[in-house]
Amino acid sequence: MAIALEHFNFIVRRSTIEDKYPGGWDQCLIDHASSLGTRVWYDEYLFRDGAMNPIDMENLVNAWRDIGFQAVLINGEKKWLDCCVIDESFETLSLSCDWIEIDVAREFAYLKDEDPAEVVGHHGF
Incomplete structure (x- = not known):
């Protein structure tokens, strides 16, 4: 699977969320429930959040850094x-x-060495 890209994209491996996010994957979904399908979507390997500008993206990166993500x-x-x-x-x-690939022509990203056959985004989430 793969995730659609738009504007500024913040990507995390789901396995890393399970290991580092307080409460793991389930809590991450609870915390982002209001944004699912609008600016947040995911596939079986990757989680995507987004922003419309660099300042909001910097705030997003800093928020994840504050909870333990390097x-x-x-x-x-x-x-x-x-x-x-x-x-x-x-x-x-x-x-x-080291762990992500980007298909520029079709505007999606996927976990390296995985099949990007299906693309997940807000339009079909």
Whole structure:
């Protein structure tokens, strides 16, 4: 599966949410219930939240960082670790990320090494 991209995209692996989010995956869904299908959607591997501008995206990244997610690893290079941000151009990640692939032409992202056959987004969530 894959997740549709639009505007500014904040992506987290569901397995990382299960490990690090207070209350795990179930609590994450409860906490984001009011945004499901509007700015939040997910597939079997990835969770997507979004923003319309860089300031709101920075606030979103900081909120997840405050609950224990490590956004950037600096070990000789800056790269996304527990989460990543894909901007509205969809052409590249703002920093590299080892676990995600982007299909620029069809504007979706998917977990590396998984089949992106079906795309999930707000329009069909």
